[in-house]
Amino acid sequence: MKSRIGFPVVVAAPSGTGKTTVCRQVVSRDPKIEFSVSHTTRTRREGERDGVDYHFVDQAEFMREAESDGFLEWAVYNDRRYGTSWRAIEAPLAEGRDVLLEIEVQGARQVRERRPDARFIFLLPPSFETLRARLTGRGTDTPEQVERRLELARRELEAVGDFDYAVVNDDLEACVRDVLAILEAERRGEVDALRARFDPDRAAERLKSGE
Ligand code: 5GP
Numbered sequence: 063m064k065s066r067i068g069f070p071v072v073v074a075a076p077s078g079t080g081k082t083t084v085c086r087q088v089v090s091r092d093p094k095i096e097f098s099v100s101h102t103t104r105t106r107r108e109g110e111r112d113g114v115d116y117h118f119v120d121q122a123e124f125m126r127e128a129e130s131d132g133f134l135e136w137a138v139y140n141d142r143r144y145g146t147s148w149r150a151i152e153a154p155l156a157e158g159r160d161v162l163l164e165i166e167v168q169g170a171r172q173v174r175e176r177r178p179d180a181r182f183i184f185l186l187p188p189s190f191e192t193l194r195a196r197l198t199g200r201g202t203d204t205p206e207q208v209e210r211r212l213e214l215a216r217r218e219l220e221a222v223g224d225f226d227y228a229v230v231n232d233d234l235e236a237c238v239r240d241v242l243a244i245l246e247a248e249r250r251g252e253v254d255a256l257r258a259r260f261d262p263d264r265a266a267e268r269l270k271s272g273e
Contacts, residue, residue, distance in 0.1 A: 076215030
């Protein structure tokens with residue numbers, strides 16, 4: 063039997079959409095996909111582990127990797143650098159496992175150019191109001207910072223039309239199940255029904271009209 067080659071799955075979403083939680087759940091429940099551990103120059107947050115959540119590196123090391131073409135993609139976000147190394151994805155793909163890249167939209171664009179086999183899923187908040195409520199509810203940002211994040215979210219949402227699927231994260235469990243179903247459909251090559259159900263253009267329209 064011909065051995066299977068995995069595919070990269072890009073998951074992007076505006077901050078406050080619950081992307082990290084959804085991605086962690088998906089990877090823990092689907093043995094056929096693993097998480098791509100990115101490099102970043104941002105400082106480690108409490109509870110994060112080096113080599114597990116990110117490879118935490120300094121600016122010089124990051125740029126060395128970038129200049130030697132070690133990254134599939136990289137971007138600056140919030141004044142910090144983030145990148146997916148080729149190393150992070152190549153071994154699992156060759157071994158027949160899919161790889162989940164939880165990245166922002168500039169990086170997603172680079173993956174689209176360099177990896178035609180990649181699949182793209184955008185997670186959406188149910189509405190701007192819920193996004194505002196979630197960001198405010200975190201209690202970590204001032205009202206001005208919340209407004210800045212919302213503005214950034216609006217801009218990020220403009221990229222939704224370039225994705226294959228748009229999944230609304232209203233209910234965590236439902237959203238995780240939707241993503242798992244998409245992965246299975248992609249592996250089977252039976253994608254029409256789910257691409258229609260999670261049509262990104264329709265989702266963008268709904269969000270704009272505040273439905
Ligand atoms: P955080 O600092 O909150 O962990 O991540 C900030 C943003 O950077 C999130 O949107 C996250 O998805 C994105 N990100 C994490 N890793 C990468 C990466 O390797 N490349 C790119 N382009 N974005 C990333």
